[in-house]
Amino acid sequence: MDILRLLTTGAKFRGDRKFKHDHDVVDGKSSSSHAEISALSSDIKKELDFFHDRPSPVNISAKAKKDKASKKRKIEDDSGEGTHEAYLHDTHEQDHKVLRISAQDLRKINRIKVTGSDPPDPISSFSDLLSRYAVKPFLKQNLQKHNFSTPTPVQMQAIPILLEGRDLMTCAPTGTGKTLAFLVPLLQELMGHKKVGYRAVILSPTRELAKQVMNTASVNLTLKIHNEIKWLSEGRNFKICMLTKATASTQAHDPTARANYDIIVSTPLRLVHELKQGHIKLDSVRHFIFDEADKLFELSFLEQIDEILAACTCQKLQKAMFSATLPSEVERMAKTLMKDPIRVIIGTKDAATNTVEQSIVYTGTEEGKLTAIRQLISSGGIQPPVLIFVQSIDRAKALFTELVYDGINVDVIHGERTKAQRDAVIERFQSGEIWVLICSEILARGIDFKGVAKVINYDCPQTVQSYVHRIGRTGRAGRSGEAVTFVTKADSEHLRSIANVMKQSGCKVSNWMLKLPKPSKNTKKKLKKRPVTREIISTVPKVLQEARAHKKYI
Protein backbone atom coordinates (compact mmCIF):
# COMPACT_ATOMS: atom_id res chain seq x y z
CA MET A 1 0.00 0.00 0.00
CA ASP A 2 1.24 3.49 -0.78
CA ILE A 3 2.29 4.78 2.59
CA LEU A 4 1.10 8.25 1.69
CA ARG A 5 -2.42 6.88 1.59
CA LEU A 6 -2.24 6.51 5.35
CA LEU A 7 -2.28 10.26 5.56
CA THR A 8 -5.92 10.31 4.58
CA THR A 9 -6.71 9.03 8.05
CA GLY A 10 -4.75 11.98 9.44
CA ALA A 11 -7.37 14.42 8.15
CA LYS A 12 -8.76 16.33 11.05
CA PHE A 13 -11.22 19.09 10.50
CA ARG A 14 -13.25 20.64 13.20
CA GLY A 15 -16.81 21.37 12.25
CA ASP A 16 -18.01 21.97 15.76
CA ARG A 17 -17.15 25.66 15.95
CA LYS A 18 -19.53 28.20 14.49
CA PHE A 19 -18.64 31.31 12.59
CA LYS A 20 -19.63 33.66 15.38
CA HIS A 21 -16.16 34.06 16.86
CA ASP A 22 -14.69 34.88 13.49
CA HIS A 23 -17.40 37.36 12.73
CA ASP A 24 -16.49 39.08 15.95
CA VAL A 25 -12.84 38.97 15.02
CA VAL A 26 -13.30 40.39 11.57
CA ASP A 27 -15.85 42.91 12.83
CA GLY A 28 -13.13 44.17 15.10
CA LYS A 29 -15.07 43.21 18.22
CA SER A 30 -12.33 40.94 19.37
CA SER A 31 -9.53 41.31 16.87
CA SER A 32 -6.27 41.27 18.76
CA SER A 33 -7.77 42.00 22.10
CA HIS A 34 -5.45 41.11 24.88
CA ALA A 35 -8.38 39.90 26.94
CA GLU A 36 -8.87 37.28 24.28
CA ILE A 37 -5.19 36.45 24.18
CA SER A 38 -5.48 35.98 27.88
CA ALA A 39 -8.41 33.62 27.59
CA LEU A 40 -6.79 31.61 24.84
CA SER A 41 -3.48 31.31 26.48
CA SER A 42 -4.92 29.89 29.64
CA ASP A 43 -5.28 26.68 27.64
CA ILE A 44 -1.73 26.57 26.40
CA LYS A 45 1.31 24.98 27.89
CA LYS A 46 3.86 27.06 29.75
CA GLU A 47 6.47 26.85 27.04
CA LEU A 48 3.95 28.13 24.52
CA ASP A 49 2.92 31.02 26.65
CA PHE A 50 4.85 33.68 24.80
CA PHE A 51 2.63 36.43 26.06
CA HIS A 52 2.58 35.54 29.73
CA ASP A 53 -1.15 35.74 30.27
CA ARG A 54 -1.01 32.37 31.93
CA PRO A 55 0.34 32.55 35.48
CA SER A 56 4.07 31.98 35.36
CA PRO A 57 5.55 28.89 36.99
CA VAL A 58 7.35 31.20 39.38
CA ASN A 59 4.03 32.79 40.23
CA ILE A 60 2.67 29.50 41.43
CA SER A 61 5.86 28.40 43.08
CA ALA A 62 5.64 27.29 46.69
CA LYS A 63 7.42 30.45 47.80
CA ALA A 64 4.99 32.71 46.05
CA LYS A 65 1.98 30.80 47.36
CA LYS A 66 3.14 31.08 50.97
CA ASP A 67 3.10 34.83 51.03
CA LYS A 68 0.03 35.98 49.19
CA ALA A 69 -0.35 39.20 51.13
CA SER A 70 3.07 40.44 50.25
CA LYS A 71 3.34 42.53 47.09
CA LYS A 72 7.11 42.33 46.97
CA ARG A 73 9.09 39.23 47.64
CA LYS A 74 12.41 37.75 46.88
CA ILE A 75 13.31 34.42 45.41
CA GLU A 76 16.80 33.26 46.19
CA ASP A 77 18.98 33.22 43.16
CA ASP A 78 20.44 29.72 43.04
CA SER A 79 22.71 30.47 40.15
CA GLY A 80 24.32 33.33 41.99
CA GLU A 81 24.54 35.43 38.85
CA GLY A 82 22.52 38.08 37.17
CA THR A 83 19.80 38.49 39.78
CA HIS A 84 17.29 41.18 39.01
CA GLU A 85 13.72 42.09 39.61
CA ALA A 86 11.07 40.38 37.55
CA TYR A 87 7.51 41.52 37.28
CA LEU A 88 5.18 38.60 36.99
CA HIS A 89 1.71 39.66 36.10
CA ASP A 90 -1.52 38.65 37.72
CA THR A 91 -4.71 39.12 35.76
CA HIS A 92 -4.97 42.65 37.16
CA GLU A 93 -2.11 44.82 36.01
CA GLN A 94 -1.93 46.84 39.19
CA ASP A 95 -1.55 43.67 41.20
CA HIS A 96 2.05 43.02 40.21
CA LYS A 97 4.08 40.76 42.31
CA VAL A 98 7.69 41.78 42.22
CA LEU A 99 9.89 38.76 42.32
CA ARG A 100 13.58 38.25 42.04
CA ILE A 101 14.59 35.55 39.66
CA SER A 102 17.85 34.91 37.96
CA ALA A 103 18.54 35.80 34.35
CA GLN A 104 19.15 32.11 33.85
CA ASP A 105 15.71 31.16 35.15
CA LEU A 106 14.02 33.86 33.14
CA ARG A 107 15.69 32.52 30.01
CA LYS A 108 14.76 28.95 30.89
CA ILE A 109 11.11 29.79 31.49
CA ASN A 110 10.92 31.65 28.20
CA ARG A 111 13.04 29.21 26.18
CA ILE A 112 15.60 31.88 25.36
CA LYS A 113 18.94 30.49 24.22
CA VAL A 114 21.81 32.92 24.07
CA THR A 115 25.34 32.47 22.78
CA GLY A 116 28.10 35.01 22.37
CA SER A 117 30.40 36.91 24.66
CA ASP A 118 29.00 38.55 27.75
CA PRO A 119 25.32 38.86 26.80
CA PRO A 120 23.26 41.25 28.93
CA ASP A 121 20.50 39.87 31.15
CA PRO A 122 17.02 39.73 29.68
CA ILE A 123 14.41 42.21 30.84
CA SER A 124 11.33 40.75 32.46
CA SER A 125 9.05 43.74 32.05
CA PHE A 126 8.96 46.94 30.06
CA SER A 127 9.52 48.76 33.38
CA ASP A 128 13.01 47.22 33.45
CA LEU A 129 13.80 49.42 30.49
CA LEU A 130 13.35 52.51 32.63
CA SER A 131 15.27 51.23 35.61
CA ARG A 132 18.12 49.50 33.76
CA TYR A 133 18.49 51.55 30.60
CA ALA A 134 16.81 54.84 31.44
CA VAL A 135 14.80 54.61 28.24
CA LYS A 136 12.69 57.62 27.39
CA PRO A 137 9.36 57.44 29.21
CA PHE A 138 7.40 58.01 25.97
CA LEU A 139 8.34 54.48 24.86
CA LYS A 140 6.91 52.85 27.97
CA GLN A 141 3.88 55.15 27.85
CA ASN A 142 3.14 54.29 24.21
CA LEU A 143 3.56 50.58 24.89
CA GLN A 144 1.14 50.88 27.78
CA LYS A 145 -1.30 52.99 25.81
CA HIS A 146 -1.42 50.30 23.13
CA ASN A 147 -1.85 47.54 25.70
CA PHE A 148 1.59 46.00 25.40
CA SER A 149 2.03 45.04 29.01
CA THR A 150 4.69 42.32 28.95
CA PRO A 151 7.61 41.77 26.59
CA THR A 152 7.63 38.60 24.53
CA PRO A 153 10.69 36.35 24.93
CA VAL A 154 12.42 37.74 21.87
CA GLN A 155 11.81 41.27 23.17
CA MET A 156 13.09 40.31 26.65
CA GLN A 157 16.49 39.36 25.28
CA ALA A 158 16.91 41.31 22.04
CA ILE A 159 16.04 44.74 23.46
CA PRO A 160 18.83 44.85 26.09
CA ILE A 161 21.36 43.45 23.61
CA LEU A 162 20.58 46.19 21.11
CA LEU A 163 20.46 48.86 23.80
CA GLU A 164 23.97 47.84 24.79
CA GLY A 165 25.11 48.47 21.24
CA ARG A 166 25.86 44.84 20.36
CA ASP A 167 25.38 43.11 17.03
CA LEU A 168 22.63 40.52 17.07
CA MET A 169 21.38 37.47 15.19
CA THR A 170 17.89 36.39 16.21
CA CYS A 171 15.61 33.54 15.32
CA ALA A 172 12.16 33.59 16.96
CA PRO A 173 8.86 32.03 15.87
CA THR A 174 6.45 33.87 13.60
CA GLY A 175 4.07 36.34 15.21
CA THR A 176 6.06 36.75 18.44
CA GLY A 177 6.84 40.44 18.19
CA LYS A 178 10.21 40.66 16.45
CA THR A 179 9.29 44.04 14.97
CA LEU A 180 8.98 45.72 18.36
CA ALA A 181 12.09 43.88 19.52
CA PHE A 182 14.15 46.03 17.16
CA LEU A 183 12.02 49.18 17.12
CA VAL A 184 12.04 49.86 20.87
CA PRO A 185 15.86 50.03 21.13
CA LEU A 186 16.14 51.75 17.78
CA LEU A 187 13.88 54.67 18.75
CA GLN A 188 15.63 54.95 22.12
CA GLU A 189 19.04 55.09 20.46
CA LEU A 190 17.91 57.60 17.85
CA MET A 191 16.80 59.94 20.62
CA GLY A 192 20.43 60.15 21.70
CA HIS A 193 21.93 61.11 18.33
CA LYS A 194 22.18 64.43 16.58
CA LYS A 195 19.81 64.72 13.61
CA VAL A 196 22.17 64.38 10.67
CA GLY A 197 20.13 62.61 8.02
CA TYR A 198 19.30 58.95 7.82
CA ARG A 199 20.63 57.22 10.90
CA ALA A 200 18.91 53.87 10.64
CA VAL A 201 18.11 51.47 7.82
CA ILE A 202 15.48 48.76 8.10
CA LEU A 203 15.74 46.38 5.18
CA SER A 204 12.98 43.97 4.16
CA PRO A 205 13.12 41.55 1.24
CA THR A 206 11.04 41.71 -1.92
CA ARG A 207 9.26 38.51 -2.60
CA GLU A 208 10.51 37.51 -5.97
CA LEU A 209 12.98 39.22 -8.23
CA ALA A 210 12.65 39.85 -11.97
CA LYS A 211 9.43 38.34 -13.26
CA GLN A 212 7.16 38.90 -10.34
CA VAL A 213 7.68 42.60 -10.00
CA MET A 214 5.08 42.36 -7.34
CA ASN A 215 5.85 44.23 -4.23
CA THR A 216 2.75 43.55 -2.21
CA ALA A 217 4.61 41.59 0.38
CA SER A 218 7.52 43.93 0.66
CA VAL A 219 5.38 47.02 0.59
CA ASN A 220 3.16 45.58 3.24
CA LEU A 221 6.12 44.48 5.28
CA THR A 222 7.60 47.93 5.15
CA LEU A 223 4.14 49.30 5.88
CA LYS A 224 3.86 47.07 8.95
CA ILE A 225 7.17 48.43 10.23
CA HIS A 226 6.13 51.97 9.36
CA ASN A 227 2.84 51.63 11.26
CA GLU A 228 4.55 50.21 14.32
CA ILE A 229 7.09 53.07 14.33
CA LYS A 230 4.21 55.52 14.09
CA TRP A 231 2.35 54.42 17.20
CA LEU A 232 5.49 53.63 19.18
CA SER A 233 6.88 57.09 18.56
CA GLU A 234 3.65 59.00 19.28
CA GLY A 235 4.51 62.34 20.87
CA ARG A 236 7.96 62.36 19.23
CA ASN A 237 8.78 63.60 15.81
CA PHE A 238 10.55 60.73 14.10
CA LYS A 239 10.66 61.05 10.35
CA ILE A 240 10.50 57.85 8.38
CA CYS A 241 11.29 57.52 4.72
CA MET A 242 9.43 54.53 3.36
CA LEU A 243 11.23 53.96 0.14
CA THR A 244 8.81 52.74 -2.47
CA LYS A 245 8.64 53.52 -6.16
CA ALA A 246 6.15 56.25 -5.43
CA THR A 247 7.99 57.93 -2.56
CA ALA A 248 11.46 57.55 -4.06
CA SER A 249 10.81 60.27 -6.60
CA THR A 250 9.80 62.78 -3.96
CA GLN A 251 10.82 62.56 -0.33
CA ALA A 252 14.12 60.70 -0.66
CA HIS A 253 15.50 63.14 -3.21
CA ASP A 254 14.72 66.37 -1.49
CA PRO A 255 17.92 67.40 0.35
CA THR A 256 16.07 69.45 2.95
CA ALA A 257 13.67 66.64 3.69
CA ARG A 258 16.58 64.19 3.79
CA ALA A 259 18.30 66.09 6.55
CA ASN A 260 15.18 65.67 8.68
CA TYR A 261 14.66 61.97 8.15
CA ASP A 262 15.72 59.51 10.81
CA ILE A 263 14.93 56.09 9.41
CA ILE A 264 14.78 54.52 5.97
CA VAL A 265 12.55 51.47 5.53
CA SER A 266 13.23 49.85 2.19
CA THR A 267 13.73 46.79 0.06
CA PRO A 268 17.28 46.11 -1.20
CA LEU A 269 16.53 46.73 -4.87
CA ARG A 270 14.91 50.08 -4.28
CA LEU A 271 17.65 51.28 -1.94
CA VAL A 272 20.44 50.23 -4.31
CA HIS A 273 18.65 52.03 -7.12
CA GLU A 274 18.50 55.24 -5.09
CA LEU A 275 22.14 54.89 -4.04
CA LYS A 276 23.24 54.44 -7.64
CA GLN A 277 21.29 57.51 -8.66
CA GLY A 278 23.11 59.42 -5.95
CA HIS A 279 19.79 60.37 -4.34
CA ILE A 280 20.59 58.94 -0.96
CA LYS A 281 23.63 58.88 1.31
CA LEU A 282 23.99 56.40 4.12
CA ASP A 283 27.16 57.73 5.74
CA SER A 284 25.37 58.72 8.95
CA VAL A 285 23.65 55.37 9.41
CA ARG A 286 24.41 53.90 12.84
CA HIS A 287 21.85 51.10 13.03
CA PHE A 288 21.11 48.48 10.40
CA ILE A 289 18.24 46.02 10.76
CA PHE A 290 17.81 43.04 8.47
CA ASP A 291 14.18 41.95 8.78
CA GLU A 292 13.33 38.51 7.37
CA ALA A 293 17.09 38.19 7.33
CA ASP A 294 17.39 34.72 5.84
CA LYS A 295 15.62 35.91 2.73
CA LEU A 296 17.92 38.92 2.51
CA PHE A 297 20.98 36.71 2.70
CA GLU A 298 19.89 34.55 -0.21
CA LEU A 299 22.26 34.63 -3.16
CA SER A 300 20.00 36.83 -5.23
CA PHE A 301 20.28 39.67 -2.73
CA LEU A 302 23.92 39.40 -1.70
CA GLU A 303 25.30 41.82 -4.22
CA GLN A 304 22.77 44.45 -3.25
CA ILE A 305 23.40 43.92 0.46
CA ASP A 306 27.12 44.40 -0.18
CA GLU A 307 26.50 47.65 -2.04
CA ILE A 308 24.23 48.97 0.68
CA LEU A 309 26.61 48.07 3.49
CA ALA A 310 29.50 49.63 1.58
CA ALA A 311 27.55 52.89 1.57
CA CYS A 312 27.19 52.79 5.36
CA THR A 313 30.59 54.20 6.15
CA CYS A 314 30.05 55.11 9.82
CA GLN A 315 32.58 53.28 12.03
CA LYS A 316 30.00 52.55 14.68
CA LEU A 317 27.50 50.60 12.63
CA GLN A 318 25.34 48.27 14.70
CA LYS A 319 23.82 45.35 12.76
CA ALA A 320 20.94 43.18 13.80
CA MET A 321 19.11 40.45 11.96
CA PHE A 322 15.72 38.96 12.72
CA SER A 323 13.84 36.06 11.22
CA ALA A 324 11.65 33.11 12.08
CA THR A 325 13.96 30.84 10.11
CA LEU A 326 17.73 30.90 10.05
CA PRO A 327 19.37 28.22 7.92
CA SER A 328 22.93 27.46 9.02
CA GLU A 329 24.53 28.59 5.77
CA VAL A 330 22.77 31.97 6.09
CA GLU A 331 23.91 32.22 9.66
CA ARG A 332 27.51 31.53 8.67
CA MET A 333 27.38 34.17 5.98
CA ALA A 334 25.70 36.77 8.17
CA LYS A 335 28.25 36.22 10.92
CA THR A 336 31.03 37.40 8.66
CA LEU A 337 29.33 40.80 8.45
CA MET A 338 28.91 41.20 12.18
CA LYS A 339 31.19 42.22 14.98
CA ASP A 340 31.23 39.90 17.99
CA PRO A 341 27.51 39.18 17.56
CA ILE A 342 25.21 37.67 20.16
CA ARG A 343 22.98 34.88 18.87
CA VAL A 344 19.50 34.53 20.32
CA ILE A 345 17.22 31.60 19.53
CA ILE A 346 13.73 31.46 20.99
CA GLY A 347 12.55 27.88 21.33
CA THR A 348 14.05 25.80 18.55
CA LYS A 349 15.64 27.19 15.42
CA ASP A 350 13.44 27.14 12.32
CA ALA A 351 10.47 25.91 14.36
CA ALA A 352 6.85 26.73 13.68
CA THR A 353 4.96 28.68 16.26
CA ASN A 354 3.41 26.43 18.88
CA THR A 355 0.08 28.19 18.73
CA VAL A 356 -0.83 26.56 15.41
CA GLU A 357 -2.54 23.18 15.28
CA GLN A 358 -1.00 21.58 12.21
CA SER A 359 -2.23 18.65 10.14
CA ILE A 360 -1.50 16.98 6.84
CA VAL A 361 -4.13 15.63 4.45
CA TYR A 362 -3.22 13.21 1.71
CA THR A 363 -5.44 13.95 -1.25
CA GLY A 364 -3.98 11.50 -3.75
CA THR A 365 -4.37 13.65 -6.84
CA GLU A 366 -4.82 17.30 -7.78
CA GLU A 367 -8.53 16.63 -8.19
CA GLY A 368 -8.50 15.19 -4.71
CA LYS A 369 -7.44 18.60 -3.37
CA LEU A 370 -10.50 20.27 -4.83
CA THR A 371 -12.71 17.57 -3.37
CA ALA A 372 -10.98 17.99 -0.01
CA ILE A 373 -11.43 21.75 0.05
CA ARG A 374 -15.07 21.48 -0.97
CA GLN A 375 -15.66 18.92 1.75
CA LEU A 376 -13.94 21.17 4.21
CA ILE A 377 -16.22 24.03 3.32
CA SER A 378 -19.45 22.05 3.19
CA SER A 379 -18.74 20.42 6.54
CA GLY A 380 -18.32 23.85 8.16
CA GLY A 381 -14.62 23.10 8.68
CA ILE A 382 -13.54 26.50 7.44
CA GLN A 383 -13.84 29.35 9.85
CA PRO A 384 -12.96 32.66 8.27
CA PRO A 385 -10.66 34.44 7.77
CA VAL A 386 -8.73 31.79 5.83
CA LEU A 387 -5.56 32.09 3.74
CA ILE A 388 -4.99 29.53 0.98
CA PHE A 389 -1.46 29.22 -0.41
CA VAL A 390 -0.80 27.89 -3.90
CA GLN A 391 2.35 27.51 -5.92
CA SER A 392 1.91 29.95 -8.79
CA ILE A 393 -0.11 32.80 -10.23
CA ASP A 394 -1.84 30.48 -12.69
CA ARG A 395 -2.85 28.13 -9.93
CA ALA A 396 -4.11 31.01 -7.81
CA LYS A 397 -6.32 32.14 -10.67
CA ALA A 398 -7.56 28.61 -11.39
CA LEU A 399 -8.44 27.89 -7.77
CA PHE A 400 -10.19 31.23 -7.50
CA THR A 401 -12.33 30.39 -10.53
CA GLU A 402 -13.30 27.08 -8.97
CA LEU A 403 -14.16 28.46 -5.56
CA VAL A 404 -15.98 31.53 -6.77
CA TYR A 405 -18.23 29.20 -8.77
CA ASP A 406 -19.00 27.39 -5.53
CA GLY A 407 -20.38 30.65 -4.16
CA ILE A 408 -17.58 31.12 -1.66
CA ASN A 409 -16.71 34.58 -0.40
CA VAL A 410 -13.24 34.41 -1.89
CA ASP A 411 -10.71 36.66 -3.59
CA VAL A 412 -7.23 36.23 -4.94
CA ILE A 413 -3.98 38.16 -4.79
CA HIS A 414 -1.10 37.68 -7.21
CA GLY A 415 1.47 39.53 -9.27
CA GLU A 416 -0.75 40.14 -12.25
CA ARG A 417 -3.21 42.26 -10.33
CA THR A 418 -2.59 45.98 -10.19
CA LYS A 419 -1.27 47.61 -7.04
CA ALA A 420 -4.64 49.23 -6.44
CA GLN A 421 -6.38 45.86 -6.76
CA ARG A 422 -3.91 44.22 -4.40
CA ASP A 423 -4.27 46.96 -1.81
CA ALA A 424 -8.06 46.79 -2.06
CA VAL A 425 -8.08 43.00 -1.65
CA ILE A 426 -5.84 43.17 1.41
CA GLU A 427 -7.98 45.86 2.95
CA ARG A 428 -11.18 43.89 2.30
CA PHE A 429 -9.62 40.75 3.73
CA GLN A 430 -8.45 42.60 6.83
CA SER A 431 -11.85 44.19 7.36
CA GLY A 432 -13.60 40.82 7.08
CA GLU A 433 -15.39 41.56 3.86
CA ILE A 434 -13.54 38.70 2.17
CA TRP A 435 -13.47 35.43 4.08
CA VAL A 436 -11.10 33.37 2.00
CA LEU A 437 -8.00 34.77 0.33
CA ILE A 438 -6.02 32.76 -2.21
CA CYS A 439 -2.41 33.83 -2.61
CA SER A 440 0.95 32.72 -3.90
CA GLU A 441 4.12 32.65 -1.77
CA ILE A 442 3.99 36.42 -1.88
CA LEU A 443 2.07 36.75 1.40
CA ALA A 444 3.99 34.03 3.22
CA ARG A 445 6.34 36.28 5.15
CA GLY A 446 5.95 38.95 7.71
CA ILE A 447 2.42 40.09 7.01
CA ASP A 448 0.58 40.59 10.28
CA PHE A 449 -3.02 39.84 9.36
CA LYS A 450 -5.09 39.97 12.46
CA GLY A 451 -6.98 36.87 13.44
CA VAL A 452 -6.42 34.54 10.48
CA ALA A 453 -8.11 31.38 11.74
CA LYS A 454 -6.73 28.93 9.27
CA VAL A 455 -3.97 28.55 6.69
CA ILE A 456 -4.46 25.97 3.98
CA ASN A 457 -1.41 24.91 2.02
CA TYR A 458 -3.35 23.86 -1.04
CA ASP A 459 0.02 23.25 -2.67
CA CYS A 460 2.62 21.79 -0.38
CA PRO A 461 5.40 24.33 0.37
CA GLN A 462 8.73 23.51 -1.22
CA THR A 463 10.99 24.31 1.72
CA VAL A 464 10.78 24.11 5.49
CA GLN A 465 11.27 27.88 5.65
CA SER A 466 8.31 28.45 3.37
CA TYR A 467 6.19 26.09 5.50
CA VAL A 468 7.12 27.85 8.74
CA HIS A 469 6.44 31.34 7.37
CA ARG A 470 3.19 30.39 5.60
CA ILE A 471 1.59 28.74 8.61
CA GLY A 472 2.88 31.62 10.72
CA ARG A 473 0.21 33.87 9.21
CA THR A 474 -2.12 32.31 11.76
CA GLY A 475 -1.54 31.76 15.48
CA ARG A 476 -0.02 35.21 15.89
CA ALA A 477 0.49 37.21 19.08
CA GLY A 478 -0.44 34.25 21.27
CA ARG A 479 -3.72 33.46 19.51
CA SER A 480 -4.51 29.96 18.35
CA GLY A 481 -4.73 28.97 14.69
CA GLU A 482 -4.91 25.98 12.40
CA ALA A 483 -2.86 24.93 9.40
CA VAL A 484 -3.70 22.17 6.95
CA THR A 485 -1.30 21.00 4.27
CA PHE A 486 -2.61 19.06 1.29
CA VAL A 487 -0.14 16.58 -0.13
CA THR A 488 -0.15 14.36 -3.15
CA LYS A 489 2.32 11.68 -4.13
CA ALA A 490 4.37 14.35 -5.89
CA ASP A 491 5.11 15.99 -2.53
CA SER A 492 6.64 12.96 -0.83
CA GLU A 493 10.13 14.53 -0.85
CA HIS A 494 8.94 17.37 1.37
CA LEU A 495 6.91 15.35 3.78
CA ARG A 496 9.67 14.29 6.15
CA SER A 497 10.90 17.79 6.86
CA ILE A 498 7.37 19.14 7.36
CA ALA A 499 6.62 16.25 9.71
CA ASN A 500 9.74 17.17 11.68
CA VAL A 501 8.59 20.77 12.05
CA MET A 502 5.19 19.54 13.21
CA LYS A 503 6.76 17.23 15.78
CA GLN A 504 9.03 19.96 17.11
CA SER A 505 6.07 22.22 17.74
CA GLY A 506 4.20 19.51 19.63
CA CYS A 507 1.78 18.33 16.94
CA LYS A 508 0.90 14.67 16.50
CA VAL A 509 2.81 13.08 13.64
CA SER A 510 2.91 9.45 12.57
CA ASN A 511 6.29 7.87 13.13
CA TRP A 512 6.55 6.55 9.61
CA MET A 513 6.50 10.10 8.25
CA LEU A 514 9.53 10.94 10.33
CA LYS A 515 11.22 7.80 9.07
CA LEU A 516 10.78 8.58 5.39
CA PRO A 517 14.15 8.67 3.61
CA LYS A 518 15.90 12.02 3.43
CA PRO A 519 15.92 13.43 -0.09
CA SER A 520 19.41 13.34 -1.61
CA LYS A 521 21.39 16.56 -2.09
CA ASN A 522 20.76 16.32 -5.80
CA THR A 523 17.01 16.01 -5.36
CA LYS A 524 17.04 18.96 -2.97
CA LYS A 525 18.92 21.06 -5.51
CA LYS A 526 16.49 20.10 -8.25
CA LEU A 527 13.49 20.87 -6.08
CA LYS A 528 14.93 24.26 -5.20
CA LYS A 529 15.35 25.14 -8.85
CA ARG A 530 12.07 23.76 -10.08
CA PRO A 531 9.08 23.25 -7.86
CA VAL A 532 6.88 20.19 -8.27
CA THR A 533 4.99 20.18 -11.57
CA ARG A 534 1.27 19.94 -10.93
CA GLU A 535 -1.80 19.21 -12.97
CA ILE A 536 -4.17 22.10 -13.69
CA ILE A 537 -6.68 22.85 -10.96
CA SER A 538 -10.06 22.05 -12.40
CA THR A 539 -12.94 19.67 -12.03
CA VAL A 540 -14.75 21.33 -14.88
CA PRO A 541 -15.05 19.61 -18.29
CA LYS A 542 -12.78 21.16 -20.95
CA VAL A 543 -15.71 22.62 -22.96
CA LEU A 544 -16.92 24.55 -19.95
CA GLN A 545 -13.40 25.66 -19.08
CA GLU A 546 -13.04 27.22 -22.50
CA ALA A 547 -16.38 28.96 -22.19
CA ARG A 548 -15.27 30.42 -18.87
CA ALA A 549 -11.99 31.57 -20.31
CA HIS A 550 -13.89 34.08 -22.42
CA LYS A 551 -15.27 35.81 -19.36
CA LYS A 552 -13.16 38.09 -17.19
CA TYR A 553 -13.22 37.11 -13.55
CA ILE A 554 -10.04 38.62 -12.25
Ligand SMILES: Nc1ncnc2c1ncn2[C@@H]1O[C@H](COP(=O)(O)OP(=O)(O)OP(=O)(O)O)[C@@H](O)[C@H]1O
Ligand atom coordinates in the same frame (compact mmCIF):
# COMPACT_ATOMS: atom_id res chain seq x y z
N1 LIG B 1 4.74 42.43 23.91
C1 LIG B 1 3.69 42.16 23.15
N2 LIG B 1 2.49 41.86 23.70
C2 LIG B 1 1.41 41.61 22.93
N3 LIG B 1 1.40 41.64 21.57
C3 LIG B 1 2.56 41.93 20.97
C4 LIG B 1 3.76 42.22 21.71
N4 LIG B 1 4.73 42.51 20.83
C5 LIG B 1 4.18 42.41 19.59
N5 LIG B 1 2.88 42.06 19.67
C6 LIG B 1 1.94 41.87 18.53
O1 LIG B 1 2.19 40.59 17.98
C7 LIG B 1 1.89 40.62 16.58
C8 LIG B 1 3.02 39.98 15.80
O2 LIG B 1 4.16 40.81 15.87
P1 LIG B 1 5.20 40.90 14.68
O3 LIG B 1 4.49 41.12 13.40
O4 LIG B 1 6.28 41.82 15.09
O5 LIG B 1 5.73 39.39 14.69
P2 LIG B 1 7.00 38.77 14.01
O6 LIG B 1 7.69 38.00 15.07
O7 LIG B 1 7.77 39.82 13.28
O8 LIG B 1 6.32 37.77 12.96
P3 LIG B 1 6.84 37.28 11.51
O9 LIG B 1 8.04 36.41 11.76
O10 LIG B 1 5.70 36.52 10.97
O11 LIG B 1 7.18 38.51 10.74
C9 LIG B 1 1.65 42.06 16.19
O12 LIG B 1 0.27 42.27 16.02
C10 LIG B 1 2.18 42.84 17.37
O13 LIG B 1 1.51 44.06 17.57
